[in-house]
Structure formats: C-alpha cells, structure tokens
Amino acid sequence: DVVMTQTPVSLSVTPGQPASISCKSSQSLVYSDGKTYLFWYLQKPGQPPQLLIYEVSRRLSGVPDRFSGSGSGTDFTLKISRVEAEDVGDYYCMQGERLPYTFGQGTKLEIK
Amino acid sequence: EVQLLDSGGGLVQPGGSLRLSCAASGFTFSTYWMSWVRQSPGKGLEWVAIIKEDGSEKYYADSVKGRFTISRDNGKNSLYLQMNSLRAEDTAVYYCARDHITTGTTRFDYWGQGTLVTVSS
Numbered sequence: 001d002v003v004m005t006q007t008p009v010s011l012s013v014t015p016g017q018p019a020s021i022s023c024k025s026s027q028s029l030v031y032s033d034g035k036t037y038l039f040w041y042l043q044k045p046g047q048p049p050q051l052l053i054y055e056v057s058r059r060l061s062g063v064p065d066r067f068s069g070s071g072s073g074t075d076f077t078l079k080i081s082r083v084e085a086e087d088v089g090d091y092y093c094m095q096g097e098r099l100p101y102t103f104g105q106g107t108k109l110e111i112k
Numbered sequence: 113e114v115q116l117l118d119s120g121g122g123l124v125q126p127g128g129s130l131r132l133s134c135a136a137s138g139f140t141f142s143t144y145w146m147s148w149v150r151q152s153p154g155k156g157l158e159w160v161a162i163i164k165e166d167g168s169e170k171y172y173a174d175s176v177k178g179r180f181t182i183s184r185d186n187g188k189n190s191l192y193l194q195m196n197s198l199r200a201e202d203t204a205v206y207y208c209a210r211d212h213i214t215t216g217t218t219r220f221d222y223w224g225q226g227t228l229v230t231v232s233s
Contacts, residue, residue, distance in 0.1 A: 028219045041157075051218065054219065094220075101159040106157075
C-alpha cells in the first residue's frame with residue numbers, strides 16, 4: 001500500500017498569517033494517464049470531509065483561492081496564504097492513484 | 113443539488129451483522145463509481161470499499177475483505193454496505209462518498225453525513 005506521511009500533526013496559526021502542510025507518498029502518484037492523483041480534504045468539526053484540491057493543484061469550484069496545492073512525484077504541499085477562522089479543522093492528503101486509496105494521518109489546524 | 117444520505121448504523125454485538133445504505137440524489141448515480149470511507153472515533157480516515165458504475169467491479173480494503181460486501185441499485189439510486197462478522201475495530205463513522213466517473217480525476221467530491229457503527233457487547 002502507498003503510505004502517506006503528513007506533517008506537522010498540528011498547527012496553530014494567527015489569523016491573516018500563512019500556513020503550510022506537507023504530504024509525502026511512499027511511491028510516485030503519477031498514473032499511466034500522466035496525471036497525479038493527489039487530493040487535499042478539510043474536515044471541519046462535526047462535519048464530513050470536503051474536497052479542496054484535486055490533481056495536486058486544482059481547486060474544486062467554490063474553494064477560496066487562498067488555498068493552493070503544489071508538488072510532484074512524491075512530495076506535495078498545501079498552502080493557505082492567509083488563514084481565516086473558518087479554516088479550522090483537520091486536513092488530510094489522500095492518494096487516488098491506486099487502490100487501496102490511502103490517507104495521511106491528518107493535520108489539525110487551530111487558530112491562535 | 114448533490115445529496116448523499118447515509119443510514120443504517122447502530123449498536124451491534126461482535127460477530128453480528130449490519131447493512132448500511134446511502135441514498136443518492138441530484139446527479140446521475142449510474143455514471144459514478146462510489147465508495148465507503150470510515151473514521152474511527154478520534155482517528156483518521158480509512159477507505160473501505162469501491163464499486164464500479166454498473167456494479168461489475170468491487171474492491172475492498174484488506175481489513176474488511178471477506179466480511180464486507182459493497183453493492184448498489186442504480187434503479188433506486190442507492191449504495192449499500194453489508195457488514196458481517198463485525199469486530200470492535202470496525203467501530204467507526206461510515207461515510208458514502210461519490211468517487212469518480214470513468215474519465216474523471218476527482219475523488220470524493222461529495223460525502224454523506226455519516227452513520228455511526230458501534231460494535232460492542
């Protein structure tokens with residue numbers, strides 16, 4: 001199985017400041033179609049997860065542009081340019097390149 | 113509006129069975145692969161099973177293989193998870209999630225609200 005390693009485990013950020021989460025996969029996530037199946041989800045307290053980013057860097061419709069994804073191969077990053085109070089929750093990366101899909105352990109974002 | 117409504121969770125004894133359902137609406141259900149994802153209390157996310165649009169292909173996590181069965185009824189826009197030989201470690205909130213269309217590159221762009229399964233004597 002592909003192991004997804006996320007860091008840090010938790011993050012405490014002042015509103016208006018940036019935040020960054022790293023995700024590393026144990027194998028390349030580039031599929032035979034040339035696309036990279038790396039996803040980012042946010043799970044707000046008491047809610048199911050919501051998809052933010054797909055194919056490493058593509059924002060789902062309606063996701064604020066302060067969220068951005070980058071990376072390639074096995075190293076990926078989610079950045080929030082200016083954290084807002086509503087960004088609180090658990091962030092997960094996930095690989096969808098092969099089954100079983102696997103998630104990172106999660107990063108808890110808190111507001112200072 | 114896309115909606116996924118999970119149901120069927122509850123308290124069950126170890127070794128028991130439970131059937132989860134997910135009612136889909138707001139999209140052409142028969143064109144999407146669908147998955148179940150679970151989350152143990154206070155823990156992270158674990159993919160459980162996936163089924164192809166027409167039900168002809170099914171795949172499972174090793175942790176549930178041979179005990180769980182995913183199925184769907186496209187005429188009823190519904191997804192199911194039959195869970196047998198339940199163990200304490202199966203205790204979790206179970207989410208149905210819209211996976212992808214054949215040419216699509218998103219995964220889990222819509223989720224149900226989740227249904228809690230508790231396995232305990």
